Amino acid sequence: MKNILIIGCGLLGSSLLRSISKKRIAKKIFVYEKSKYNIAKIKKLKLPGTIVKSLKYGVVNSDLIIFCTPMSEYKKLILKINNLISSKTLITDIGSSKIETSKIIDKFLNKGIQWIQSHPIAGSEVSGPEHGKDNMFEDKWCIIIKNKNTVNHNLNRLIKFWKKIGSKVVVMPAEKHDKIFSITSHLPHLIAYNLVKSAQDFEKKESYELIKYSAGGLRDFSRIAASNEIMWRDIFFNNKKNISKAIDLFIKNLNQFKKDIISKNNKSILKKLIQTKKVRSRIIKLKQDIDKPDFGRN
Amino acid sequence: MKNILIIGCGLLGSSLLRSISKKRIAKKIFVYEKSKYNIAKIKKLKLPGTIVKSLKYGVVNSDLIIFCTPMSEYKKLILKINNLISSKTLITDIGSSKIETSKIIDKFLNKGIQWIQSHPIAGSEVSGPEHGKDNMFEDKWCIIIKNKNTVNHNLNRLIKFWKKIGSKVVVMPAEKHDKIFSITSHLPHLIAYNLVKSAQDFEKKESYELIKYSAGGLRDFSRIAASNEIMWRDIFFNNKKNISKAIDLFIKNLNQFKKDIISKNNKSILKKLIQTKKVRSRIIKLKQDIDKPDFGRN
Numbered sequence: 349m350k351n352i353l354i355i356g357c358g359l360l361g362s363s364l365l366r367s368i369s370k371k372r373i374a375k376k377i378f379v380y381e382k383s384k385y386n387i388a389k390i391k392k393l394k395l396p397g398t399i400v401k402s403l404k405y406g407v408v409n410s411d412l413i414i415f416c417t418p419m420s421e422y423k424k425l426i427l428k429i430n431n432l433i434s435s436k437t438l439i440t441d442i443g444s445s446k447i448e449t450s451k452i453i454d455k456f457l458n459k460g461i462q463w464i465q466s467h468p469i470a471g472s473e474v475s476g477p478e479h480g481k482d483n484m485f486e487d488k489w490c491i492i493i494k495n496k497n498t499v500n501h502n503l504n505r506l507i508k509f510w511k512k513i514g515s516k517v518v519v520m521p522a523e524k525h526d527k528i529f530s531i532t533s534h535l536p537h538l539i540a541y542n543l544v545k546s547a548q549d550f551e552k553k554e555s556y557e558l559i560k561y562s563a564g565g566l567r568d569f570s571r572i573a574a575s576n577e578i579m580w581r582d583i584f585f586n587n588k589k590n591i592s593k594a595i596d597l598f599i600k601n602l603n604q605f606k607k608d609i610i611s612k613n614n615k616s617i618l619k620k621l622i623q624t625k626k627v628r629s630r631i632i633k634l635k636q637d638i639d640k641p642d643f644g645r646n
Numbered sequence: 647m648k649n650i651l652i653i654g655c656g657l658l659g660s661s662l663l664r665s666i667s668k669k670r671i672a673k674k675i676f677v678y679e680k681s682k683y684n685i686a687k688i689k690k691l692k693l694p695g696t697i698v699k700s701l702k703y704g705v706v707n708s709d710l711i712i713f714c715t716p717m718s719e720y721k722k723l724i725l726k727i728n729n730l731i732s733s734k735t736l737i738t739d740i741g742s743s744k745i746e747t748s749k750i751i752d753k754f755l756n757k758g759i760q761w762i763q764s765h766p767i768a769g770s771e772v773s774g775p776e777h778g779k780d781n782m783f784e785d786k787w788c789i790i791i792k793n794k795n796t797v798n799h800n801l802n803r804l805i806k807f808w809k810k811i812g813s814k815v816v817v818m819p820a821e822k823h824d825k826i827f828s829i830t831s832h833l834p835h836l837i838a839y840n841l842v843k844s845a846q847d848f849e850k851k852e853s854y855e856l857i858k859y860s861a862g863g864l865r866d867f868s869r870i871a872a873s874n875e876i877m878w879r880d881i882f883f884n885n886k887k888n889i890s891k892a893i894d895l896f897i898k899n900l901n902q903f904k905k906d907i908i909s910k911n912n913k914s915i916l917k918k919l920i921q922t923k924k925v926r927s928r929i930i931k932l933k934q935d936i937d938k939p940d941f942g943r944n
Contacts, residue, residue, distance in 0.1 A: 444862075469861050472940040473926070479939060489859060524854070531848045533862030539841060540863075542899045543834060544922040549895060550829045556822070559925060560932045561787060563767050564742075564831030565838075567935040568866055574926035577919035584915065588907045595904050597847060599897055601840045606893050609886045617882065621875035624842040627857060628771070628872035634858045637865040641777060642770040643941040 349509060351376040353410035354397070355425060357390055359576075360442050360471060361416030362480030364513070369396035370482045373512050378406040389477050407432045412509065414466075415441035419449050419582040426456045438502050439463040444529065444579070446493050446522035448586035462502045465493040467525065468515055469533075473574040483514070487635070490515035493522045530590035534583055535598060538591065540572040541580075647807060648673045651708035652695070653723060655679040655688055657874075658740050658769060659714030660778030662811070667694035668780045671810050676704040688775050705730045710807065712764075713739035717747050717880040724754045736800050737761040738807075742827065742877070744791050744820035746884035760800045763791040765823065766813055767831075771872040781812070785933070788813035791820050828888035832881055833896060836889065838870035839878075 352374040354361050361379075368374050377397035381387050387399060400406040407413065407429045415422060422441070433439075439462065443449050446465050453463045468490040472479065490510040494503060507517050547566055551558050562570065584591060608616045632639045650672040652659045659677075666672050675695035679685050685697060698704040705711065705727045713720060720739070731737075737760065741747050744763050751761045766788040770777065788808040792801060805815050845864055849856050860868065882889060906914045930937045 469859060471862075474939040488861065491859075527852065528854055528856045528859055529862060531845050532856050532859045532864045535844070536841060536863030536867055538903060539837060539867075539900070541919060541922050542896060542903055543837060544925045545918055546833070546892070546896045546899050547829050548921065548925065549899070550892070554825065556826055558826045558830050559928050560934065561767060561789075561826055561830045562929050562932075563786065563934045564769075564827060565834030565870055566830045567929050568870060569834055569837075570922075570926040570929050570935070571941065572863055572866060573922040575923075577916055577923065580919055581912065581915050584907045585910050588910075592904055592908060594844070594848070595900060598840060598844045599900065601844050601847070602837070602893060602897065605836060605840055606890055609882045610890060612883050612886075614879065617879050618875055620843055621839060621878055623846065624839050624868075624871040625873075625875065627842045627846065628868045630857050631860050631865050631868050634860075636858065636861045637868070638943050640943075641772040643869065643943045645936050645938075645941045645943070 349374050349412050349505075351378065351410045351412075353378040353380060353400075353406040353413045355380045355403075355406075355413065355415050356417035356421070357381040357386055357395075357477050358416065359475050359477070359479050360468070360484065361414075362390070362395060362477035363470070363482065363484035364414060364416065364442075365395055365397050366480055366482035367485060367513050371512055371514075373509070374412075376409070378410060380406050386477055393478060395477065403428060404432050407437070408434075411437055412505075413437060413439045415439070415443070418578045419443045419445070419586060420578070422449055423452050423456055426453070430456070430458045430461075433458070433461055435460045435462070437461070438505055440466045440506055442466055442468055444533065444583045445587040446525045450493065450495065450522050462499055464498055464502055464506050465522070466506065466510065467491040467493075467529075468510070471575075473571050475576045485510070486514035488515055490517050491525055492517060492519045493525060494519050495521060526587050526590050530587055530594045534587055534591050535594040537572055537575060537580055538584065538595070539598070540569040543569045544573040647671060647710050647803075649676065649708045649710075650674075651676040651678060651698075651704040651711045653678045653701075653704075653711065653713050654715035654719070655684055655693075655775050656714065657773050657775070657777050658766070658782065659712075660688070660693060660775035661768070661780065661782035662712060662714065662740075663693055663695050664778055664780035665783060665811050669810055669812075671807070672710075674707070676708060678704050684775055691776060693775065701726060702730050705735070706732075709735055710803075711735060711737045713737070713741070716876045717741040717743070717884060718876070720747055721750050721754055724751070728754070728756045728759075731756070731759055733758045733760075735759070736803055738764045738804055740764055740766055742831065742881045743885040744823045748791070748793065748820050760797055762796055762800055762804050763820070764804065764808065765789040765791075765827075766808070766811075769873075771869050773874045783808070784812035786813055788815050789823055790815060790817045791823060792817050793819060824885050824888050828885055828892045832885055832889050833892040835870055835873060835878055836882065836893070837896070838867040841867045842871040
C-alpha cells in the first residue's frame with residue numbers, strides 16, 4: 349500500500365492508525381473524522397497521520413480506504429465518494445455484521461469499484477481514539493468476506509494488509525460470518541444488555557440496592573453491556589434474522605434449564621454444567637482468552 | 647475466637663484458612679476435609695492449620711465452625727456433629743443461597759446450637775485449595791443472615807470475625823438475600839451456562855468451528871460457565887423459586903428486545919443500550935469491578 353485513508357477515528361480506527369504507522373505499512377496515512385470532539389482528542393494525543401478536512405482529498409490520494417465508522421454511516425459516505433474514487437483504490441471496513449452492509453455496497457457503490465469487507469475480532473467496551481492501541485489486532489482473527497464479485501488480486505492485497513497488521517486471516521462468505529457471530533458475539537452482547545436491564549427493573553420494583561452486590565456475576569455482564577450503543581444498534585438491526593434465531597435457541601435452552609431446576613433433575617443439570625465447563629478450556633487453549641482465574645483482575 | 651474449624655478446604659475454605667492464619671485471628675485452626683486428593687494438595691502447599699482426621703476432635707475443640715462444603719453436604723454433617731457440639735460453639739457457613747439451608751438447619755440441628763449463616767461475595771471459576779488466596783475476602787461484601795432465632799451476642803461475634811477477615815459486613819434476612827442474589831449472581835451464572843450450551847448446540851448443528859471466534863463476547867461468559875458444577879447445582883436447586891422468577895423477567899425482556907430489533911425500533915433500543923451502560927459506571931464507582939477496559943486482560 350502507498351497511502352491509506354481511515355474514515356472514522358474512534359477506538360478501532362485509531363488503533364489501525366497507530367498500528368499502520370508503527371509497522372510502516374503506508375507511505376501516508378490520512379484520517380477523516382467528522383466529530384470535532386474526536387479531532388481535538390487526536391491532536392492532543394499527537395496521533396500519527398494527517399487529518400484531512402476534505403473527504404475528497406483523502407479519497408483521491410489513497411490506495412486503500414478503511415471505513416471505521418458505525419455501519420449506519422456507510423450509505424451516506426458511499427454516495428459522497430462514488431464519483432471521486434478510482435477503480436484502482438480498494439475499500440474495506442471493519443463492521444461486525446456483513447450481509448446487510450454487502451447489500452448497501454452492492455446497491456449504492458459504483459460498479460467497478462472493489463469493496464472487500466473485513467471484520468477484525470477486536471475491540472472493547474470503551475470508545476474513542478484515546479483508548480486505541482497499536483497492538484489491538486495483534487494475533488486476533490480478521491475475517492475477510494469473499495463473494496462472487498471478489499477479485500482475487502484485491503483479496504490478496506487485503507489479506508496481506510491484515511497480516512502485516514498482525515492479524516490471523518480467515519476468508520468466508522457473509523452468510524457464514526453472520527451466522528457464526530450471531531452466536532459468539534451478537535447474542536452475548538444482547539444477553540448482557542438484557543441481564544443488566546432485568547437487574548435494573550428488579551431494583552426498581554423491589555426498591556433494593558442490588559447493583560452494589562454485583563461482584564457475584566453481574567459485573568462481568570455489565571462490561572459488555574457498556575459497549576457503544578450506536579455500533580451495537582447497527583449490528584442488532586443488520587443481523588436481526590440470525591440474532592432472532594439465536595434468541596429462540598437460547599430461550600429454548602433456558603426454559604429447559606428452568607424445568608430441570610424446578611424438577612431437581614440432578615443428572616441433566618450436572619451433565620450441562622460439566623459440558624459447558626469444557627468450553628472454557630477450549631477457549632483458553634485456542635488463545636481466545638487469558639488463562640488466569642477471574643480474567644486476572646484481582 | 648480461640649479455635650476455628652474449617653470444614654471443607656477448597657477454594658474458599660483454603661482462602662479463609664490462609665486469611666485467619668495471616669491475620670492471627672485464631673489460636674488454633676483445624677481443617678476437616680474428606681477428599682484425599684485435596685488433603686494431599688493442602689500438605690504439598692504447606693498451608694497453615696492442623697488437618698484433623700476426626701471430625702469429632704475438630705468440633706469439640708473449636709469455638710467457631712465454618713462450613714465451606716457444598717450446601718448439599720450440610721444435612722449429613724449436621725447429623726454427625728449434633729451430639730458433639732456445645733452450645734457455646736458458633737457455626738456459620740459460606741453458602742450462596744440461604745432459605746433452603748436455613749430450613750435444613752432448623753430441622754436437623756439440635757436446638758440450642760447457634761448457626762448464623764454468612765455469604766461472602768467472593769470466589770472465582772476455579773476450584774481447589776491451590777487457588778485460594780489470603781486476600782480473597784478483603785474489601786468484599788459479606789452478607790450475614792439474621793432471623794428470629796439469632797442471638798445478638800453471637801451475631802456480634804460473627805460480624806467481628808468477618809470484619810477481622812477484611813470484609814464489609816451487611817446483615818439481612820434470608821428472603822431478601824435470596825432475592826438479591828437470584829438476580830446479581832444466580833441468574834448471570836445460569837445464563838452463562840445456557841449461552842455456552844447454545845453455542846455448543848449451534849456448533850454441532852451447523853458443523854462450524856465457532857468457539858475459536860469467541861473473543862467477540864462469548865469468552866466472557868465461558869469464564870462463569872466454568873464454575874464448580876456441584877456448588878452451582880446446589881444453588882440452582884436451593885433458590886429455584888426466586889431464580890424461576892428471575893428467568894421469567896429476563897425472558898420477558900429478551901422477547902421485547904427481539905421485537906424491537908425486528909421492528910427496528912431505534913428509540914427503544916438506544917434508550918435501553920444507554921441505560922444499561924450507566925450500570926457499568928455505577929459498578930466501578932461502587933468498587934465492584936476494576937475500571938480498566940476489558941478487565942485489564944490484554
